Amino acid sequence: MAPRTLLYAQSGGVTAVINATAAGVITEARTHPAQIGRVLGARQGILGVLGEDLLDTAGLSVPDLAALAGQPGGAFGSCRFDLDAPDDNPAQFERLFEVFAAHDVGYFLYNGGNGSMDTVLKLSAAARARNYPLSCVGVPKTVDNDLVGTDVSPGYGSAAKYLATSMREAGMDLRAMSGRRGRIFVMEVMGRNCGWLAAATVLARQAPDDPPHVLLLPEVPFDADAFLARVQACVERLGYCAITAAEGVRNQDGVLLVEQDEDVRGYVQLGGIGQWLARLVHDRLGYKHHWAVPDYLQRAAGHLVSATDRAQAEAVGQAAVRYALNGRDAVMPAIVREGDAPYRWRIEPAPLGPIANAERRLPTDFIAGAGFDLTGEALRWLRPLIAGEIYPAFFEGLPDYRPPTFVAVGKKLAPYTG
Amino acid sequence: MAPRTLLYAQSGGVTAVINATAAGVITEARTHPAQIGRVLGARQGILGVLGEDLLDTAGLSVPDLAALAGQPGGAFGSCRFDLDAPDDNPAQFERLFEVFAAHDVGYFLYNGGNGSMDTVLKLSAAARARNYPLSCVGVPKTVDNDLVGTDVSPGYGSAAKYLATSMREAGMDLRAMSGRRGRIFVMEVMGRNCGWLAAATVLARQAPDDPPHVLLLPEVPFDADAFLARVQACVERLGYCAITAAEGVRNQDGVLLVEQDEDVRGYVQLGGIGQWLARLVHDRLGYKHHWAVPDYLQRAAGHLVSATDRAQAEAVGQAAVRYALNGRDAVMPAIVREGDAPYRWRIEPAPLGPIANAERRLPTDFIAGAGFDLTGEALRWLRPLIAGEIYPAFFEGLPDYRPPTFVAVGKKLAPYTG
Numbered sequence: 001m002a003p004r005t006l007l008y009a010q011s012g013g014v015t016a017v018i019n020a021t022a023a024g025v026i027t028e029a030r031t032h033p034a035q036i037g038r039v040l041g042a043r044q045g046i047l048g049v050l051g052e053d054l055l056d057t058a059g060l061s062v063p064d065l066a067a068l069a070g071q072p073g074g075a076f077g078s079c080r081f082d083l084d085a086p087d088d089n090p091a092q093f094e095r096l097f098e099v100f101a102a103h104d105v106g107y108f109l110y111n112g113g114n115g116s117m118d119t120v121l122k123l124s125a126a127a128r129a130r131n132y133p134l135s136c137v138g139v140p141k142t143v144d145n146d147l148v149g150t151d152v153s154p155g156y157g158s159a160a161k162y163l164a165t166s167m168r169e170a171g172m173d174l175r176a177m178s179g180r181r182g183r184i185f186v187m188e189v190m191g192r193n194c195g196w197l198a199a200a201t202v203l204a205r206q207a208p209d210d211p212p213h214v215l216l217l218p219e220v221p222f223d224a225d226a227f228l229a230r231v232q233a234c235v236e237r238l239g240y241c242a243i244t245a246a247e248g249v250r251n252q253d254g255v256l257l258v259e260q261d262e263d264v265r266g267y268v269q270l271g272g273i274g275q276w277l278a279r280l281v282h283d284r285l286g287y288k289h290h291w292a293v294p295d296y297l298q299r300a301a302g303h304l305v306s307a308t309d310r311a312q313a314e315a316v317g318q319a320a321v322r323y324a325l326n327g328r329d330a331v332m333p334a335i336v337r338e339g340d341a342p343y344r345w346r347i348e349p350a351p352l353g354p355i356a357n358a359e360r361r362l363p364t365d366f367i368a369g370a371g372f373d374l375t376g377e378a379l380r381w382l383r384p385l386i387a388g389e390i391y392p393a394f395f396e397g398l399p400d401y402r403p404p405t406f407v408a409v410g411k412k413l414a415p416y417t418g
Numbered sequence: 419m420a421p422r423t424l425l426y427a428q429s430g431g432v433t434a435v436i437n438a439t440a441a442g443v444i445t446e447a448r449t450h451p452a453q454i455g456r457v458l459g460a461r462q463g464i465l466g467v468l469g470e471d472l473l474d475t476a477g478l479s480v481p482d483l484a485a486l487a488g489q490p491g492g493a494f495g496s497c498r499f500d501l502d503a504p505d506d507n508p509a510q511f512e513r514l515f516e517v518f519a520a521h522d523v524g525y526f527l528y529n530g531g532n533g534s535m536d537t538v539l540k541l542s543a544a545a546r547a548r549n550y551p552l553s554c555v556g557v558p559k560t561v562d563n564d565l566v567g568t569d570v571s572p573g574y575g576s577a578a579k580y581l582a583t584s585m586r587e588a589g590m591d592l593r594a595m596s597g598r599r600g601r602i603f604v605m606e607v608m609g610r611n612c613g614w615l616a617a618a619t620v621l622a623r624q625a626p627d628d629p630p631h632v633l634l635l636p637e638v639p640f641d642a643d644a645f646l647a648r649v650q651a652c653v654e655r656l657g658y659c660a661i662t663a664a665e666g667v668r669n670q671d672g673v674l675l676v677e678q679d680e681d682v683r684g685y686v687q688l689g690g691i692g693q694w695l696a697r698l699v700h701d702r703l704g705y706k707h708h709w710a711v712p713d714y715l716q717r718a719a720g721h722l723v724s725a726t727d728r729a730q731a732e733a734v735g736q737a738a739v740r741y742a743l744n745g746r747d748a749v750m751p752a753i754v755r756e757g758d759a760p761y762r763w764r765i766e767p768a769p770l771g772p773i774a775n776a777e778r779r780l781p782t783d784f785i786a787g788a789g790f791d792l793t794g795e796a797l798r799w800l801r802p803l804i805a806g807e808i809y810p811a812f813f814e815g816l817p818d819y820r821p822p823t824f825v826a827v828g829k830k831l832a833p834y835t836g
Contacts, residue, residue: 014594016587044597073590079597161815165721168816169434170714172491176432179462179497185714203816272693274711292713293692296588296603303583303722306815386815397579397724397804398586398621 003037004106006324007054010141011045011081011112011119014074015155016162016305017313018141021111022076023069024317025139026057035325040103040409045079045112046119050092050416052099055406064404069314070392071401072302082115083122086129092418093126100134102412107135107324111317113142113153117332118356124330135324138332138352139316143299145196148360149350150334152385154316155299157309160200161386162301163189163244166294168204171211171242174290178240182287184231185242187212188274190298192248195219195362197298201244202374203382211242216277218248219362220371222257228284230372235287245273303399307388312345319347343384421455422524424742425472428559429463429499429530429537432492433573434580434723435731436559439529440494441487442735443557444475453743458521458827463497463530464537468510468834470517473824482822487732488810489819490720500533501540504547510836511544518552520830525553525742529735531560531571535750536774542748553742556750556770557734561717563614566778567768568752570803572734573717575727578618579804580719581607581662584712586622589629589660592708596658600705602649603660605630606692608716610666613637613780615716619662620792621800629660634695636666637780638789640675645695646702648790653705663691721817725806730763737765761802 008025010018022041029039041055042048048055055076060068068075086093100108110120120138127134140147145156167187174185189197195217204211213234216222234241249257258273274291282289312335319333334350337343366378374382392399426443428436440459447457459473460466466473473494478486486493504511518526528538538556545552558565563574585605592603607615613635622629631652634640652659667675676691692709700707730753737751752768755761784796792800810817 010594014591047597071590072587074594076594077596078594165816166715166719168819169490169718169720172489172720172819172821173432173714173718176428176492176494176496178495179465203814206819275690275693290713291711292715293709293711294715295708295710296591297584297710297712297715300587300591301584302587302590308815383814388815389809389812391807391809394807396621396801397726397806398583401586401590403590 003033003035005038005040005104006036006107006109006321007040007042007105008109009042009045009048009111010074010076010078011110011116012078012141013143013299014078015141015143015299016072016158016302017154017310018111019071019073019075020069020310020313021139021141021154021317023065024314025109025321026060027065028318028321032321032325036107041076041406044077045081046083047079047081048077049096049099050418052411052413052416054103054409056409057406059407060404067402068404070302070390071403072300075404083119086122086126095416095418096123097126097130097132098413100132103409106133109137109139109320109324111139111141113144114147114355114357114359117352121330121352121356135327135329137320137324137328139320140332140334143197144191144194146194146359147355148358149332149355151337151345152335154309154313156196157306157385158301159197159299160203160382161306162298162304163197163201163294164203164386165304167201167212167242167244170292171204174211174240174242182235183240184235184278184281184287184289186245186274186277186291188245188247188272188291188293191218191246193218193359193361195246198244198246199362199366199374199378200382202379203386209238212244213241214243214372215374216243216245216249217362217367217371218246218250219367221252222249224280226370228281231281232285243277245277247273249273302392302401305390306386307390308343308385310390315347323349340380340384343387421451421453423456423458423522424454424525424527424739425458425460425523426527427460427463427466427529428492428494428496429528429534430496430559431561431717432496433559433561433717434490434576434720435572435728436529437489437491437493438487438728438731439557439559439572439735441483442732443527443739444478445483446736446739450743454525459494459824462495463499464501465497465499466495467514467517468836470829470831470834472521472827474827475824477825478822485820486822488720488808489821490718493822501537504540504544513834513836514541515544515548515550516831518550521827524551527555527557527738527742529557529559531562532565532773532775532777535770539748539770539774553745553747555738555742555746557738558750558752561615562609562612564612564777565773566776567750567773569755569763570753572727572731574614575724575803576719577615577717578621578800579724580716580722581615581619581712582621582804583722585619585630585660585662588710589622592629592658592660600653601658602653602696602699602705602707604663604692604695604709606663606665606690606709606711609636609664611636611777611779613664616662616664617780617784617792617796618800620797621804627656630662631659632661632790633792634661634663634667635780635785635789636664636668637785639670640667642698644788646699649699650703661695663695665691667691720810720819723808724804725808726761726803728808733765741767758798758802761805
């Protein structure tokens, strides 16, 4: 069989290491010239496939690929876009396969989270229905770590390392600034449904009384009285209290705290939970308060990636290419933990059926301290994921990221009007 | 004359390198045993002097001092406390000099910003009025960079490096996530009256169209229409727009945007300016929006300090000790710039009279682009301040800061009841 095109795309929220996965894909693909001809990327995920907006990676030198592997963001652009059900929108699928056929795409690798895995499943089924020869492979990526079927998702470890470092550092600042009146600090982290990122900040502790002192997880319904009592006890003991709050903390009725109609003062409050909690504590207990919202910073910190996470990100990219070449379809390279200390892991294929659109929340046996803390088991699971440092090159005091320049692939089809 | 005690204290908001100054003070002081006996620190600034809450640094080994120099926060604790006017509260000054006398303090070094320099001036005058032999020296520190009399203040360069890195990284994330609808990102940075930290994010640009695209400074009254027009033009050109906003941006009447009574929707809005601006853009232009508030993270990032800033922080600590020994009083070691490229600087004493309580804002000739950007001159001034990297030791994936353990000095006086 003549070599066919491998098409790679990025989807969903990007991470500090998704480009390491891209570099892994491209590097591995180049070692199989008998089976893989061109290695293309779609701009902005599946939208780039629909729009026939394709980028050629052939111009990237080996140093370019090394630079790509170390930079945050998503070099191909990402999207948040779900395919329709094939029966609802057959034209959409028709278009995708016109683009695949026009560029002889034989391997499609989609790098994303649980929604992206559903896209892979749909494309796989549609290819079979059409008798179009295509290997569809998902490549895991999410800072939220909510993918089932893998011990951990690439992207999570680096965000975890950044947030734990930030909590340790901000906690030292908080401690220095705390006086007689008491002071609290809230760090609001990503995680609308899952507390994995919030949990990672507990790694910041070097001693039992170190920050964070209170953890608020989406998995645990918010109890204001219990929360305030815990904060007060902490401030009375130490003079300060550091709180990590997942953005998706909900009340007893399952409503996001920040989407409740009225806050304690009766105002409509559309801010983040960090501010909401800081005001609650200030109003009820009178403490001084600060709050931080790292937002994109937590998933883009290329200057502080986990070497472990980055190695796994590259490895899943490489494995996905091999799976595609071996004719595996509708699978994802999953990370399997073989041991905690020393940490050992391997990669094996996981079928996407149970993974697509499923969500993995913090297990109950990771949560302790009346819902405000973690178990030792959780910390044993977390610790190896943030291990190791890889620094970017710096130029004039800043990380010298050099986004690649891609050559756009010539379009062969009429513009997409769907 | 017998050796006398040197007393050092930290005041105001702490920085990523204030402990490097402390290490510089202690290290230098130990080289002058004929003049300096004990080297003590006051806990929580001048409050620790009033409370006779003193810490002995004698137990710190050379490795302890090296560790101290690399850690964020303020190892002695800080405070926000202004002394009263001596005539209003003579008992307060009486107490301070009782504590000085009880511990034979002959040298007092106060590490802070413009308010702290006023404390130094007051103590200096009070010592002369009492004929108490005391050298009072200020040691500059502020992430806000609003101290006059020095080219730059230690603490600023590291926060600037962190914020410029964060803008570059978050900007790459923003770019990857931007689709047809347009997307903006606002990073809210410290600076209630001065735009120095906001300005530093402009260093993130590697090309003219790189983030940040719009800069909002406290020095420039906010013009919503001009701001929105600039954001819209940027999104229409690039698909996205990154905005840096100082927390202290004010409207044409000098009122903080976030303290205006009503926002565009008519709600009372007590959040930060990042959220306020993101909502304004979303409401008026319909773009998707994200906002970040690094808060303490920007001044506590020991994992990303500027080597230049840290060298200056240590140098001002060392110089302050030498000034005190030479009988200089009511001065501060100031950083004098000798050249931009290559960057050269020296330290010389500056009298505190014009420095105390004065505020240095961004000069007009640093501001360009209708108030939304900087001049080339500003960038030439900024660039050397963030140069150079010094990484902390890491353990299990995180910076291994080891806060020193101090021995409390035995109290000789009755508790302070003021």
